[in-house]
């Protein structure tokens with residue numbers, strides 16, 4: 543495998559240490575008996591999930607298994623039909639985007655949702671908009687609170703751009719950038735408000751193999767630098783195995799496994815789900 547050589551053994555040891563510390567604490571994020579239905583389709587069926595602080599926890603599963611639905615429920619975009627989500631002790635079920643941001647949740651989308659006509663730096667600063675207490679009038683008049691918040695936002699944006707090696711693209715229009723850099727800009731924007739929980743919906747989708755490895759390194763760097771708790775949905779199972787502390791597996795909306803990469807790799811129900819072995823009167827599904 544490329545992973546250990548790529549990030550360096552000392553970094554991996556540090557990551558393992560962080561994961562051990564995380565596992566010894568209570569969950570930062572929890573889903574309790576979450577069910578989500580669309581008419582006759584059950585996208586999520588009584589899903590329980592706990593995620594420790596500072597953990598990188600992946601969610602995998604065959605097409606249509608409910609992965610995006612899970613991210614959408616956690617981010618508050620979808621309201622579960624039943625069950626609740628907890629972030630740092632606060633319970634909710636469906637919240638508007640600005641409230642989700644105030645709860646400390648931040649996310650990226652399968653297809654980057656950036657302002658293509660704005661520069662990379664400006665896009666990243668938009669990630670901080672919900673955190674600011676000053677209003678539009680205060681900003682227009684240049685009141686002290688607004689000036690201070692704008693200076694802090696710029697500084698934070700620069701820090702995140704440095705971490706993700708985006709400084710040289712700071713003034714480039716995002717719409718003109720290659721796809722891999724757009725995905726990285728979206729990661730930077732989601733990281734800018736220093737979220738407690740970062741939700742990444744297929745962060746490596748559509749990337750070349752090299753770009754995927756780079757992205758995995760940036761995700762690791764975010765966790766190492768800020769201790770961010772990360773939930774990621776990703777189709778590249780090999781990459782997920784290398785990047786994640788724990789992996790939950792969904793199949794037909796049910797959680798069929800949740801454990802370390804090694805445990806999941808050897809789980810017969812997971813192997814069957816990916817091979818499309820039918821069970822309990824269900825039709826098989828391809829990867």
Ligand SMILES: Nc1ncnc2c1ncn2[C@@H]1O[C@H](COP(=O)(O)OP(=O)(O)OP(=O)(O)O)[C@@H](O)[C@H]1O
Pocket residue numbers: 580583584585603604605606607608609610611612
């Ligand atoms: N907005 C919606 N309206 C109706 N059905 C939906 C909606 N969103 C998801 N579904 C259905 O819920 C199920 C789970 O879909 P979801 O997109 O969460 O799966 P997924 O694991 O993310 O799939 P993929 O890997 O293909 O992205 C599927 O049967 C899907 O058709």
